[in-house]
Amino acid sequence: MDEDKLKLAPIDVHKIIFRIGEVSKMTGVSPRQLRYWDQKGFIKSQRHDTSSSRVYTLLNLFRVGLIKKYLDNGYTLKAAVQKTNERQDMMETMHHFIYHSVSGIENIDGKLMINMGYFDKAKTSYLYGRLDENDETEYKVIPVDKLDHN
Known part of the structure; x- marks a missing residue:
């Protein structure tokens, strides 16, 4: 399995x-x-x-x-x-x-980030977040069409 x-x-x-x-x-x-x-x-x-x-x-x-x-x-x-x-x-x-809201954890640009769901009501982008090595919050908005979900 x-x-x-x-x-x-x-x-x-x-x-x-x-x-x-x-x-x-x-x-x-x-x-x-x-x-x-x-x-x-x-x-x-x-x-x-x-x-x-x-x-x-x-x-x-x-x-x-x-x-x-x-x-x-x-x-x-x-x-x-x-x-x-x-x-x-x-x-x-x-x-x-x-x-x-949390949809899982994904590798984004070599970093593990939490998929926090759709960023907008039109569902065109996802919001990702993580804590960096200094425990600072980092967010990233990624358009749905730019993600590689195999």
Whole structure:
């Protein structure tokens, strides 16, 4: 099979779960505090029934870490949750944009560049971008008819 044609199956991040003790160890938030945050609706554990242990998804692990970071920086719990909500909203917007706009990575003039999709509504040009060796952003607009897509 052609290596270029191999695609990895996406990982369902909702299936990556951690027990409350693991989340506590990784974030430095006590299990008691995690249960309190869960009870208040600041985070959401998953349970198969009322007698099973709390488990948290990878996304909730990140959420706990963000809340803790804001608390450590002096925010109240209410403000830390609000800041976390704002940050997660921004990240979701960015993820949605990237998911729908990035079309892959291509070699353009000997440089690996990210194909960021069509540059114009008429679909006559593509926008490519990359970070150079100094981490400076470089963009290039290339007309569709100038690309060699074999």
